[in-house]
Amino acid sequence: MKIDGTAFRSIWIDETDRWSVRIIDQTKLPWAIEMPRFTTLDQVAHAISAMLVRGAPLIGATAAYGVALAMRADPSDASLDAAIETLAATRPTAINLRWALARMQSVLHDHPKAERAEAAYGEAAAICDEDVATNRAIGRHGLKLIETRARAGRRVNILTHCNAGWIATVDWGTALAPIYMAHDAGIDVHVFVDETRPRNQGASLTAWELGKHGVAHTVIADNAGGHLMQRGAVDMAIVGTDRVTSAGDVANKIGTYLKALAARDNGVPFYVALPSSTIDWAIADGLSDIPIEERAATEVTTVTGRALDGSIATVRVVPKDSNAANPAFDVTPARLVSGLITERGICAANAHALAAMFPEHAQRR
Numbered sequence: 575m576k577i578d579g580t581a582f583r584s585i586w587i588d589e590t591d592r593w594s595v596r597i598i599d600q601t602k603l604p605w606a607i608e609m610p611r612f613t614t615l616d617q618v619a620h621a622i623s624a625m626l627v628r629g630a631p632l633i634g635a636t637a638a639y640g641v642a643l644a645m646r647a648d649p650s651d652a653s654l655d656a657a658i659e660t661l662a663a664t665r666p667t668a669i670n671l672r673w674a675l676a677r678m679q680s681v682l683h684d685h686p687k688a689e690r691a692e693a694a695y696g697e698a699a700a701i702c703d704e705d706v707a708t709n710r711a712i713g714r715h716g717l718k719l720i721e722t723r724a725r726a727g728r729r730v731n732i733l734t735h736c737n738a739g740w741i742a743t744v745d746w747g748t749a750l751a752p753i754y755m756a757h758d759a760g761i762d763v764h765v766f767v768d769e770t771r772p773r774n775q776g777a778s779l780t781a782w783e784l785g786k787h788g789v790a791h792t793v794i795a796d797n798a799g800g801h802l803m804q805r806g807a808v809d810m811a812i813v814g815t816d817r818v819t820s821a822g823d824v825a826n827k828i829g830t831y832l833k834a835l836a837a838r839d840n841g842v843p844f845y846v847a848l849p850s851s852t853i854d855w856a857i858a859d860g861l862s863d864i865p866i867e868e869r870a871a872t873e874v875t876t877v878t879g880r881a882l883d884g885s886i887a888t889v890r891v892v893p894k895d896s897n898a899a900n901p902a903f904d905v906t907p908a909r910l911v912s913g914l915i916t917e918r919g920i921c922a923a924n925a926h927a928l929a930a931m932f933p934e935h936a937q938r939r
């Protein structure tokens with residue numbers, strides 16, 4: 575996608591040093607565009623846990639490059655195992671992280687140590703390229719859902735939660751890919767963007783992305799979605815996900831479940847867009863089996879933004895002595911999901927439909 579006319583991915587190899595990795599620091603958006611360069615495993619691990627990069631597919635791609643940096647420094651088995659352990663500990667909910675690490679480990683084990691660095695960079699690049707192709711396919715499938723609601727030039731209003739756009743992936747995004755394609759095809763699409771407290775990924779990141787691409791959007795308080803659905807203002811919801819079980823339960827950013835409940839009560843279709851690397855074939859029950867990340871309470875007790883004098887400020891919005899809790903994700907049961915938009919097509923959120931769409935995985939269980 576483009577930033578002010580120049581095409582970017584969310585992660586890439588530095589133009590002047592083929593061993594170092596660049597990203598867009600998402601903690602600085604939308605106030606500043608900074609592109610730090612990473613040369614060590616520890617820098618990458620910190621970038622994932624501190625959320626300089628975030629979004630399930632991008633976390634996986636970044637972790638793959640973390641392994642590559644570790645192999646460049648020391649290609650031994652011990653170094654490979656330690657890198658995988660370090661990166662796996664950064665964030666618990668997005669399965670793409672574990673998926674990417676397992677893929678790196680199985681590929682690198684087959685390579686002699688002298689070839690491991692090259693092989694690791696090659697595999698990380700392949701993960702990135704595949705992610706872009708996958709998201710394009712998700713976009714094409716999801717576009718059909720928007721087209722059917724756009725008859726007679728009518729505006730299509732889509733609600734989304736958190737950020738599942740191009741900066742949450744390597745490019746295009748998952749939930750936002752169909753929206754970008756609809757916009758590019760001339761469809762009048764408008765997005766209600768949940769602000770997504772506590773970290774405001776909707777207000778800061780989704781709004782930034784959509785604005786840069788010229789997509790009409792309105793940022794709303796997290797609690798406004800139900801009201802808008804009751805008034806008939808939302809035609810459909812599309813969100814991303816960090817982990818989908820083999821039975822179709824969906825973990826996504828905290829607050830997604832409430833949106834799915836409101837959508838069901840109001841007959842609004844609720845779609846989840848995902849690459850198949852987000853499916854955890856080993857588990858079925860999302861409520862009991864998906865680990866939910868608990869992040870720092872300070873994310874709830876403070877808000878960061880640009881002060882009127884132009885400086886970036888973090889201010890406390892909760893009394894000093896109050897406790898705060900910060901579960902970062904919730905689970906939407908499959909029964910509330912209208913459909914899963916994958917790179918192979920759209921399927922129902924249940925074990926049978928997922929197994930039919932991805933028979934090679936289902937058979938392995």
Ligand code: MRU
Binds near residue numbers: 736815816
């Ligand atoms: O905590 P985050 O910002 O990493 O959470 C991101 C989300 O919940 C996204 O919706 C999900 O990862 C899908 S990204 C295509």
